[in-house]
Amino acid sequence: xxxxxxxxxxxxxxxxxxxxxxxxxxxxxxxxxxxxxxxxxxxxxxxxxxxxxxxxxxxxxxxxxxxxxxxxxxxxxxxxxxxxxxxxxxxxxxxxxxxxxxxxxxxxxxxxxxxxxxxxxxxxxxxxxxxxxxxxxxxxxxxxxxxxxxxxxxxxxxxxxxxxxxxxxxxxxxxxxxxxxxxxxxxxxxxxxxxxxxxxxxxxxxxxxxxxxxxxxxxxxxxxxxxxxxxxxxxxxxxxxxxxxxxxxxxxxxxxxxxxxxxxxxxxxxxxxxxxxxxxxxxxxxxxxxxxxxxxxxxxxxxxxxxxxxxxxxxxxxxxxxxxxxxxxxxxxxxxxxxxxxxxxxxxxxxxxxxxxxxxxxxxxxxxxxxxxxxxxxxxxxxxxxxxxxxxxxxxxxxxxxxxxxxxxxxxxxxxxxxxxxxxxxxxxxxxxxxxxxxxxxxxxxxxxxxxxxxxxxxxxxxxxxxxxxxxxxxxxxxxxxxxxxxxxxxxxxxxxxxxxxxxxxxxxxxxxxxxxxxxxxxxxxxxxxxxxxxxxxxxxxxxxxxxxxxxxxxxxxxxxxxxxxxxxxxxxxxxxxxxxxxxxxxxxxxxxxxxxxxxxxxxxxxxxxxxxxxxxxxxxxxxxxxxxx
Numbered sequence: 001x002x003x004x005x006x007x008x009x010x011x012x013x014x015x016x017x018x019x020x021x022x023x024x025x026x027x028x029x030x031x032x033x034x035x036x037x038x039x040x041x042x043x044x045x046x047x048x049x050x051x052x053x054x055x056x057x058x059x060x061x062x063x064x065x066x067x068x069x070x071x072x073x074x075x076x077x078x079x080x081x082x083x084x085x086x087x088x089x090x091x092x093x094x095x096x097x098x099x100x101x102x103x104x105x106x107x108x109x110x111x112x113x114x115x116x117x118x119x120x121x122x123x124x125x126x127x128x129x130x131x132x133x134x135x136x137x138x139x140x141x142x143x144x145x146x147x148x149x150x151x152x153x154x155x156x157x158x159x160x161x162x163x164x165x166x167x168x169x170x171x172x173x174x175x176x177x178x179x180x181x182x183x184x185x186x187x188x189x190x191x192x193x194x195x196x197x198x199x200x201x202x203x204x205x206x207x208x209x210x211x212x213x214x215x216x217x218x219x220x221x222x223x224x225x226x227x228x229x230x231x232x233x234x235x236x237x238x239x240x241x242x243x244x245x246x247x248x249x250x251x252x253x254x255x256x257x258x259x260x261x262x263x264x265x266x267x268x269x270x271x272x273x274x275x276x277x278x279x280x281x282x283x284x285x286x287x288x289x290x291x292x293x294x295x296x297x298x299x300x301x302x303x304x305x306x307x308x309x310x311x312x313x314x315x316x317x318x319x320x321x322x323x324x325x326x327x328x329x330x331x332x333x334x335x336x337x338x339x340x341x342x343x344x345x346x347x348x349x350x351x352x353x354x355x356x357x358x359x360x361x362x363x364x365x366x367x368x369x370x371x372x373x374x375x376x377x378x379x380x381x382x383x384x385x386x387x388x389x390x391x392x393x394x395x396x397x398x399x400x401x402x403x404x405x406x407x408x409x410x411x412x413x414x415x416x417x418x419x420x421x422x423x424x425x426x427x428x429x430x431x432x433x434x435x436x437x438x439x440x441x442x443x444x445x446x447x448x449x450x451x452x453x454x455x456x457x458x459x460x461x462x463x464x465x466x467x468x469x470x471x472x473x474x475x476x477x478x479x480x481x482x483x484x485x486x487x488x489x490x491x492x493x494x495x496x497x498x499x500x501x502x503x504x505x506x507x508x509x510x511x512x513x514x515x516x517x518x519x520x521x522x523x524x525x526x527x528x529x530x531x532x533x534x535x536x537x538x539x540x541x542x543x544x545x546x547x548x549x550x551x552x553x554x555x556x557x558x559x560x561x562x563x564x565x566x567x568x569x570x571x572x573x574x575x576x577x578x579x580x581x582x583x584x585x586x587x588x589x590x591x592x593x594x595x596x597x598x599x600x601x602x603x604x605x606x607x608x609x610x611x612x613x614x615x616x617x618x619x620x621x622x623x624x625x626x627x628x629x630x
Contacts, residue, residue, distance in 0.1 A: 004085065004096055006523050009070075012085060014519035015092035016069045018056045025076055025262065040076060041065045043308055043335050043407065050541065055477075056518040059541020066541035067533070068522035078215050078302055081526070087216070108243075111184075115244045118177055118185050119211075119219040125171055126159020126209040126222075136160040139208055139227055146274060147354050152281050156210070161224060163206035186221065186239035204237060210252075210273045212239070215302065217255040221245040223273055236272075248296035251303070252276060252289040258306050260285035267307040268341070268365060269327065270349050271314050278350035282358040284365075287313075287349075295330030304334045311368050313341040313349050321378060328371050328401060335407040339368035372398060372414050376421045391422055398422075399429055403436035461534035464501035467561045471554065472501070473539055475508040476524075478550025479515045485554055486512065495561055498568040504532055562600075570597045 019035055022028060028035040028051060039049035039060040048062040059066035065075065073084040089096050130136055130153060139160045143153060152158075162168060172182055179200050182188035192198040207224030214220050221239035241247055253276045261267045268287040270276045279287035290299070303310060310331045314320035328338045341364050343352055353361050369377070376385070376394065384390045398418045405411040415433070419426040464472065474481035485492070486509045496502040513524035525536050547553040573594045577587065 004082070006527060008089075008094065008096055009085065009523035009526055010517070010519045011094045012089045012092055012519075013056065013069055013522045014517070015094055016088050017053075018058065018069045018072070019051055019053050021069050021088075022051055022058060022072060025072075039063060039065070040305060042304075052541065054518070055540055056522060057537070057541045059538065064538060066537035068525065068537070070522070070526055071533070071537065076305055078305070083216065112244055114181065115185055115242065116218055116220070118181055118187075119221070119244070121175060122172075122185075122187060123157050123159060123209070123211045123219045123222075125168075126161055127153070127157045128159070129162060129167075130158060130160040130208075133160065133162065135162065135164075142208065142227055146278075146350065148277070148281065152277065155281075156277055157219075159209040159211075161202070161204040161207050161209050165202040165205060168202055184242060186242050186245070189240075203239075207237065212245070212250060212252055213255045214244075214250060215254055215258070218244075220250070223252070225274075249298050249302075251299055253280070254288050254302070256280065257286055257288050261288075261303075261306040265307055266309040266311055266365075267303055268311045268313050271320065271323065272348070272350075275313070275349040278353050279361075282353050282361065284358060284361060290327065295327050297330060297333065300330045300334040300336065303331070304336060307336065309337045309339060311339050311341050311365055312371075313343065313365075315343065315348055321375075324371070325375075325401065329404045332371075332401075332405045332407075335405075335410075337407075337410060338371045340371055340374035341365050341368045342374065370414070370417065372401075372418050373421070375401075376418070385422070391424075395422055395424055395429065396432070399432035400436050402429065403433045459530045459534065461538060462501060462504055462529075462531045464504070464535050464539070465499040465561075465564070467557055467564060468495075468499055468501040468505055469535075469539055471557050471561065472505050472508055472536065474546070474550055474554050474557065475505060475515075476513065476521050476536070476540065477515050477546040478554070481550035481554035482509065482512060482515055484551055485509055485558070488558060491558070491562070495565050498565045499561065501535070504528075504535065507532070566597050566600055570594065573597065 019028060022037075023035075026037050026040050026049075028037050029047070031050075033052075033054065035051040035053070036047040037049045037051075038044055038047050039062055041049075041060060042063040042065075044062050049058065049060045051058045057066065057068055058072060067075070069088060070081065070084050073079060073087060074081060077084070077087075079087070086096065130139060131150075143149075143158070168187075169182075179188065182202075183190060183200060186203065188200040188202050190196055190198070191201055204222065204224040206227055208227060210223040210225065211219040212221040212223055221242070221244075223239075224237045226233060226235050226237075238247070239245055252273050257267070257276075257280070264286045266286060268279060268284065270279065270287055270289045273289050276287045276289040279285070310327075312324050312327055314324050314327075324340060331338050343349070343364065347355075349361065352364070375398070379385055379390075379394050385394060395418075402411055402414060402418065405414070411433075415426050415429050418424075419429055471481075471485060475485055476482075485505070489506075489509075492502055492506060492509075496506075507528070508524075511524050514520040521540070525533055525540075528536070573590050576582070577590050577594075582590075
């Protein structure tokens with residue numbers, strides 16, 4: 001796929017009403033000419049998330065998130081720009097025209113598309129094998145023993161990888177997939193890494209195949225469950241990481257569960273895929289399974305978009321208890337409330353549902369215990385709190401976990417819970433938490449060698465001077481202002497050396513998106529660098545009203561900008577005059593420049609000693625910016 005022309009992006013945005021779009025994710029309430037809601041990107045009790053129907057923008061005054069319809073879908077569903085654009089284009093019935101682009105990027109997209117095709121077709125092949133191949137009766141019997149029938153297998157597209165690898169390889173060959181394709185997908189591997197000519201082997205054999213899907217439902221990997229006990233192999237084998245599958249970014253079942261999670265504000269997290277499927281098949285549709293025990297920051301952030309509470313539904317054995325602590329660290333760091341669903345000993349969600357039914361399971365979830373209540377109750381039942389040393393050790397463990405909590409108000413509440421249950425003073429715990437937080441910050445600042453986890457680069461908005469920011473707003477919302485400012489190239493170019501953000505203003509004026517079309521403005525912003533998008537999204541989402549006379553506002557604001565530049569020039573001249581060893585010729589030049597600056601500032605109605613710009617700029621008889629242009 002090539003690059004998408006800005007005109008096509010404009011079409012998509014013009015055909016998408018941001019109010020209807022966001023209202024399909026979260027309930028919006030009218031507030032004057034705008035709409036409000038609790039922000040979907042952070043936890044809050046008072047609505048600070050605003051949506052402008054006029055500008056087709058959203059902005060949260062709490063967390064600062066802002067943008068247009070495309071950026072909302074990207075943020076809410078964790079999609080890349082192209083994927084979000086495709087989704088909106090499909091809804092709007094807009095065909096995405098393409099332009100030629102970089103060959104390397106095109107090759108990468110083609111490779112990714114082929115991997116997605118292979119996984120989709122392989123999933124259908126495995127499912128067909130489960131349904132019709134007489135050699136997999138034992139797989140069908142296993143599903144039946146777990147209470148799962150044909151309809152369930154179809155809904156989740158569960159399949160079977162034949163024991164005879166030739167069956168799968170023949171299918172792949174018929175579909176024109178090469179050995180390189182199969183190795184790249186993780187379905188096969190090289191027999192000898194140092195000698196590719198030695199051939200490949202199929203990674204999964206005689207296993208139930210569970211498709212692992214991304215947030216939008218594409219099959220990107222598989223989890224294969226052993227059907228016949230083999231001590232040489234694990235019960236479950238997952239696909240290795242590939243160009244389309246990053247284990248730390250994926251949660252099993254999320255594509256099917258996210259609507260229910262958003263509605264319930266709670267996500268039920270199981271350890272295994274079958275447990276999550278059993279929940280869905282029983283009508284508990286807000287259940288998922290983690291791809292491992294501990295939650296990565298990325299997984300926790302994904303869940304934070306949908307849920308406020310995470311209910312851990314792990315096995316009640318020592319491994320399950322240990323896994324719950326790993327999950328707590330990741331989830332609580334993102335501000336999620338973590339509770340424990342206490343399954344009776346020997347049960348997992350699947351077996352409990354089969355024996356006690358969905359009502360019994362919902363009752364368990366409704367009675368879920370706070371994480372620290374659960375942890376201390378388990379320790380007490382095991383006799384760990386009978387000695388002072390045991391209680392001190394438990395306090396240390398709780399302190400480290402409390403320090404991981406991102407919601408400080410919730411942490412304060414849990415400090416009191418832990419202190420009360422352990423018979424300690426809350427001040428002692430707070431002191432320990434402070435030390436743990438400081439230690440964590442110190443460690444996080446150290447460079448980590450050999451770390452293969454993905455590093456997230458925090459992007460900050462481009463700094464914008466207040467006046468430059470207002471000029472940017474005028475350039476995007478007022479045609480007369482945009483035309484006037486577009487003629488001030490030299491003035492703005494000189495100002496670039498003295499105030500922040502002029503470069504972004506110049507980009508706006510060079511592109512000249514139609515201020516009368518929110519789609520054109522939003523399409524222009526979408527094509528900028530992330531840091532520039534963030535600055536303009538915040539600006540456009542802040543709810544500033546474009547003045548009736550945009551031209552006059554632009555003239556006055558440019559006068560204010562000239563005053564700011566003159567002040568900065570004056571400060572630089574004074575600093576130069578104070579430098580030791582200045583020559584008489586240089587001093588004369590600086591004094592003449594200082595005199596010129598003082599005269600120009602008088603034209604703006606501003607003295608050199610004012611601390612703030614006047615609320616209303618006095619218009620000069622002659623435009624001051626013409627005076628200080630060199």
